Amino acid sequence: MRVELRVEAWRAWLDERLGTDAVREFLRRKAVPIHRHTIWYYFGGMTLFLFVVQVVTGALLLLYYRPSAEAAFESVQFIMTEVExxxxxxxxxxxxxxxxIATLFIHMFSAYFMKAYRPPRELTWVSGTFLLLLALAFGFSGYLLPWNKLAFFATKVGTDIAGDVPLVGRFLLRFLRGGEEVTGATLTRFFGFHVAILPGMTTIVLALHLILVQKHGMSVPPSLEGKSLRKMPFFPNFLLRDLIGWVLAIGALAALAALFPWGLGEKADPFAPAPAGIKPEWYFLFMFQTLRLLPAKVGIVEGEVLGVTIFLLGGIFWMLVPFLDKPASGRRSRFFTGVGVFLVLYLVIMTIWGYLV
Amino acid sequence: MPSWSEQRRKLLNILLGTSVGATLVAIFYPILKFMIPPEVIEATQASVVAGRVNELPPNSGKIFKFGNKPGLLVRTPTGEYKAFSAVCTHLDCIVQYRPDMRLIWCACHNGQYNLSGKNIAGPPPRPLEEYVVNIRGEEIVVSKA
Structure with a gap:
């Protein structure tokens, strides 16, 4: 009895100062609809969990990593061989x-095909596309940090492509490289992006994304809208299911790390020729492959410039989908579903093709 | 005597509790171990060339590198060579030779050592470690005793 009284006193104390009762009340009411597409609801939480894994392991790596052209490769080598x-x-x-990145893509396309971006969730979608960009920027900047040959040339190629963006290309190239060439200055910059600027931006956009998800609750696909669906409480039923997924993810990560430890390759040498088989990370392969297929000149435009422009416009289109699609009108809505199917096929085919060639 | 279903519940709780515990251990053990820096094996240098014979006039001193630690080479007013660890035994500052005091002096907390390395004034608790000095031709070779 005494203990219960004390817990009650603590609860009241905290509530008076932090308003915790409102959170408790919110968690008590929050529910997840149950239907045949419920499985897709887990991928957002899974992406968030893997992001937390990134933050924790990234903070640990910072204890030993040294961001300079002279020491970066050796410090990663030290981490791989000496540090327990x-x-x-x-x-x-x-x-x-x-x-x-993989779960983020699954999350994004499931939200797309379930048309979860319908009003009033347009900004949830837009914030999500920003998070996709941030994740890709994290991947691109982190890839260079071990300062090995593959990363060095992938960064050369990647920043060169950024230089093809109409109007701002040259500025972008110099901004990314910290000069005309990929050098130690680029490494220092990418390190700053990777551990300070991108995490800061991600914190803000992610917070917005999560607040919007809480505000609007789970979206149900249009075909099920208006039907009376069974629901499960978010806390603890859905969260415990999430938790099982996260435990499995930790197991999968540990197994992958043990069976296929990440290689380090050879130290980058700015004056050595590029090794054969330079490829970006798999999630950039579709762009890489597209640019490779384009002819040098399309009409009067350079092929590369054309490709980059198309990707840029495509990205803006993708971000604005909630404002272009009107799910109430059937034909236009089916067109957008078609666009999604085409895009998935395009990404899959180009990625596999780029991987095999 | 608890019922069968109560016993079963208890068993399941034990299994669940231990697996949660084991998972947490499996996560936090590597993290803790990772944070402890590994021992860096020092290249143990037995001796080093600290300077050249005509480099130091009598009543002067210089710092030299002994592996990754600083050493102090002193030429006494009588012309004799002496070498010590330059790490003050008080709080790890680097000591220097003071020609005006004819002493080894630490600027951090005014610690003083005589020319045998013995702590004679101020806070240092122990004498400086003394090295052996040999002249080999033009080179002054310092080695650990």
Whole structure:
């Protein structure tokens, strides 16, 4: 009895200062609809979990990593060979990054096909597309940090492509490289992006995204809208199911890290020729492959410039989908579903093609 | 005697509790181990060339590198060579030779050592470690005793 009284006193104390009762009340009411597409609701939480894994392992790597052209490669080598569980922490960081991008894509396309961007969730979608951009920027900047040959040339190619963006290309190239060439200055910059600027931006956009998800609750697909659906409480039923997924993810990460530890390759040498088989990370392969297929000149425009422009416009279109699609009118809505199917096929085919060639 | 279903519940709780515990251990053990820096094996140098014979006039001193630690080479007013660890035994500052005091002096907390390395004034608790000095031709070779 005494203990219960004390707990009650603590609850009242905290509530008076932090308003915790409102959170408790919110959690008590929050519910997740049950239907045949409920499985897709788990991928947002999974992406968030893998992001937390990135933050924790990334903070650990910072204890030993040294961001300079002279010391970066050696410090990663030191992590992989000397530091206890260093191979595990770095491999999990790399694997989790890749899985996070994968679950992010699944989350995005499931939201797209269920038309979860319908009013009033347009800004949830827009904030999500920003998070996709941030995740890709994390991947691109993190890839260079071990300062190995593959990363060095992938960054050369990647920043060169950024230089093809109409109007601002040259500025962008110099901004990304910290000069005309990929050098130690680029590494320092990418390190700053990767551990300070991108995390700061992500914190803000992610907070907005999550607040909007709480504000509007789970969206149900149009075909099920208006029907009376069974619901499960978010806390604890849905969260415990989430938790099972996260435990499985940790297991998968540990297994992947142990069976396929992330390699380090050879130290970058700015004056050595590019090795054969330069490829970006898999999530950039579709762009890489597209640019490779374009002819040098299309009419009067350079092929590369055309490709980059198309990707840029495509990205803006993708971000604005909630304002262009009017799910109430059937034909236009089916067109957007078609666009999604085409895009998935395009991404899958180009990625596999780019991987095989 | 608890019922069968109560016993079963208890068993399940034990299994669940231990697996949660094991998972947490499996996560936090590597994290803690990772944070402890590994021992860096020092290249143990037995001796080092600290300077050249005509470099130091009598009543002067210089710092030299002994592996990754600083050493102090002193030429006493009588012309004799002496070498010590330059790490003050008080709080790890680097000591220097003071020609005006004819002493080894630490600027951090006014610690003083005589020319045998013995702590004679101020806070240092122990003498400086003394090294052996040998002249080999033009080179002054310092080695650990």
């Amino acid at each position: 569980f260093g191979w595990l922490v770095r491999s999990i960081h790399s694997w989790s990054a890749n899985l996070m």
